[in-house]
Every structure is written in structure tokens, then in C-alpha cells.
Amino acid sequence: MGVRAEATPNPNALKFTTDKLIFQGNNSISVMPGDTSEHEILNDLMKLKGVDNVFGYQNFITVNKQFDVEWDDLQPEVIKVFESYGY
Numbered sequence: 001m002g003v004r005a006e007a008t009p010n011p012n013a014l015k016f017t018t019d020k021l022i023f024q025g026n027n028s029i030s031v032m033p034g035d036t037s038e039h040e041i042l043n044d045l046m047k048l049k050g051v052d053n054v055f056g057y058q059n060f061i062t063v064n065k066q067f068d069v070e071w072d073d074l075q076p077e078v079i080k081v082f083e084s085y086g087y
Contacts, residue, residue: 003082005075012052012067015079017060018087028057041084044081 050069055062
């Protein structure tokens with residue numbers, strides 16, 4: 001089924017869910033501007049122009065965009081990152 005994008009209550013955030021486990025354990029992972037993670041997928045998402053921060057837990061990553069960026073432009077780039085990791 002690949003990656004599904006779902007709306008959140010925040011119009012600047014989309015939740016991207018996969019059928020596969022991305023992160024082991026019960027801890028969530030957040031990456032803010034200027035931070036890096038041991039999880040390369042989060043670092044690669046943060047490198048995308050327009051991404052403000054990311055939050056991951058088990059089989060999903062929520063991507064928060066900068067307010068002046070359109071999802072129509074950013075969402076395909078986010079999906080490409082997921083696909084590059086086999087999701």
C-alpha cells in the first residue's frame with residue numbers, strides 16, 4: 001500500500017503512515033531545526049526545503065511545513081524520501 005498522507009488538526013502538518021515499522025520501541029522521536037537524529041529518514045526529511053520539523057513514532061512520521069509552503073509542492077518530495085527508504 002505504500003505511504004498514506006493524512007490530514008491533522010494542524011493545517012501545516014501531515015501524518016505519513018506506512019504498513020511497515022519505521023521506528024522500534026515505544027519512544028517518539030522529534031527533530032527540530034538545527035537538530036539531527038540517529039534516524040537518517042528524519043534527517044533527510046529535514047533537508048527538504050519547506051520542512052519545519054518532524055515527529056516519528058512506530059509506523060508514521062508527521063511532517064510540519066513552514067507556513068509559506070504549499071503541500072502540493074512539498075508532499076511529493078516527502079513521499080520520494082519515504083520511497084527511497086523502501087516504504
